[in-house]
Amino acid sequence: QRTGYAIVGLGRLALGEILPAMGKSKYSKPVALVSGDREKAHKIAAQYGIKPTSVYDYTTYDQLASNPEVKAVYIVLPNSLHEEFVVRGAKAGKHILCEKPMATSVKACEHMIAACKTASVKLMIAYRSQYEPYDKALVKMIRSGKFGTLKQFISTNSQNQGDPTQWRLKKSLAGGGCMPDVGVYCLNAARFLSGEEPTEVFAAIDQPKDDPRFTEVEASCQAILKFPSGFTATFNTAYNAHKSQFLRVEGTEGFAELNPAFAYHGIKMKFSLYEPQLKLEMAHEPAIEEKDQFAEEMDHFSLCIQKDLQPHTPGEEGLQDQRITDAIYESARTGKPIRLQPPPSPTRGP
Numbered sequence: 001q002r003t004g005y006a007i008v009g010l011g012r013l014a015l016g017e018i019l020p021a022m023g024k025s026k027y028s029k030p031v032a033l034v035s036g037d038r039e040k041a042h043k044i045a046a047q048y049g050i051k052p053t054s055v056y057d058y059t060t061y062d063q064l065a066s067n068p069e070v071k072a073v074y075i076v077l078p079n080s081l082h083e084e085f086v087v088r089g090a091k092a093g094k095h096i097l098c099e100k101p102m103a104t105s106v107k108a109c110e111h112m113i114a115a116c117k118t119a120s121v122k123l124m125i126a127y128r129s130q131y132e133p134y135d136k137a138l139v140k141m142i143r144s145g146k147f148g149t150l151k152q153f154i155s156t157n158s159q160n161q162g163d164p165t166q167w168r169l170k171k172s173l174a175g176g177g178c179m180p181d182v183g184v185y186c187l188n189a190a191r192f193l194s195g196e197e198p199t200e201v202f203a204a205i206d207q208p209k210d211d212p213r214f215t216e217v218e219a220s221c222q223a224i225l226k227f228p229s230g231f232t233a234t235f236n237t238a239y240n241a242h243k244s245q246f247l248r249v250e251g252t253e254g255f256a257e258l259n260p261a262f263a264y265h266g267i268k269m270k271f272s273l274y275e276p277q278l279k280l281e282m283a284h285e286p287a288i289e290e291k292d293q294f295a296e297e298m299d300h301f302s303l304c305i306q307k308d309l310q311p312h313t314p315g316e317e318g319l320q321d322q323r324i325t326d327a328i329y330e331s332a333r334t335g336k337p338i339r340l341q342p343p344p345s346p347t348r349g350p
């Protein structure tokens with residue numbers, strides 16, 4: 001059984017990853033498209049066998065309510081538009097899968113969660129790394145105590161942004177610069193790998209005055225997060241550095257790294273442990289079968305819909321990253337560490 005999705009926004013991610021991943025998924029299929037570009041939408045619809053009557057634009061989006069083939073919508077629009085399209089999608093009675101970052105403010109995240117609750121529809125944030133096989137294996141290894149007690153996390157997610165006119169560099173559409181877009185991968189990984197929530201953040205950002213790309217948003221961000229057990233996470237993210245993506249977790253008995261981490265393809269793991277019987281430090285490079293992260297993520301959500309289960313990365317997970325992102329900006333602005341209250345309940349489902 002395949003759950004029918006309406007894909008909302010036909011930009012790079014939707015066309016390059018999400019729609020192709022539908023072909024690799026077991027439980028998800030595209031049945032409608034929502035786009036501001038009618039001609040493009042009809043062309044893509046024909047390519048994916050979607051009925052011309054199931055092509056909508058941003059004004060007719062609400063008419064999805066009367067399309068019973070559509071069980072869920074996948075929001076793939078610029079960040080600040082997520083709120084409106086999640087709320088309208090929920091009102092149309094559809095379950096919602098929404099791209100990261102969830103929104104551009106805590107208030108928007110809370111509004112989205114409340115709207116989905118009121119409409120009795122499920123809300124999941126598309127944190128694809130949490131459905132990626134190496135990341136999942138690493139979580140299992142950490143929870144099994146393989147590395148002892150986790151002490152430190154260090155990570156980078158950087159890239160060079162080109163076009164200075166793109167929405168990613170406009171504060172009103174993106175909410176910020178590299179931090180909410182790519183830094184959020186480091187932040188989210190620190191949380192899901194440790195299974196803890198930070199209680200304090202200290203951060204710095206750089207917004208170079210002589211670079212026209214960064215008139216509105218930061219070019220780079222460095223953050224230190226402290227967790228209740230004494231675990232500490234440090235990460236860097238940039239929009240003005242060469243592409244670089246990795247993470248490393250260090251425990252009392254060993255360490256592991258993903259390099260590259262956060263990539264669509266080709267993630268690699270190395271881990272190193274002291275083997276007491278051999279009295280040797282042993283390095284390992286496990287080979288884990290690559291799976292399409294977008295297909296895995298969509299299939300998880302489809303099964304949650306079909307079996308009425310709670311998604312692993314619900315709206316609360318996105319809200320918590322937004323709270324921490326706000327604290328990161330506040331720390332950078334004030335030059336002071338910012339205390340954080342723990343979320344009222346766990347932010348991740350099973």
Ligand code: NAD
Pocket residue numbers: 009010011012013014036075076077078079081099100101126128167173181
């Ligand atoms: P994009 O610019 O390629 O596509 C955005 C789409 O939104 C375009 O089709 C554009 O026409 C449409 N749009 C509608 N209203 C718009 C407006 N007012 N301004 C600009 N565009 C408008 O962006 P993208 O890379 O596809 O990103 C879309 C979303 O997906 C973002 O939230 C982004 O953070 C997320 N994303 C996630 C991943 C991931 O790995 N999970 C990767 C890339 C992007």
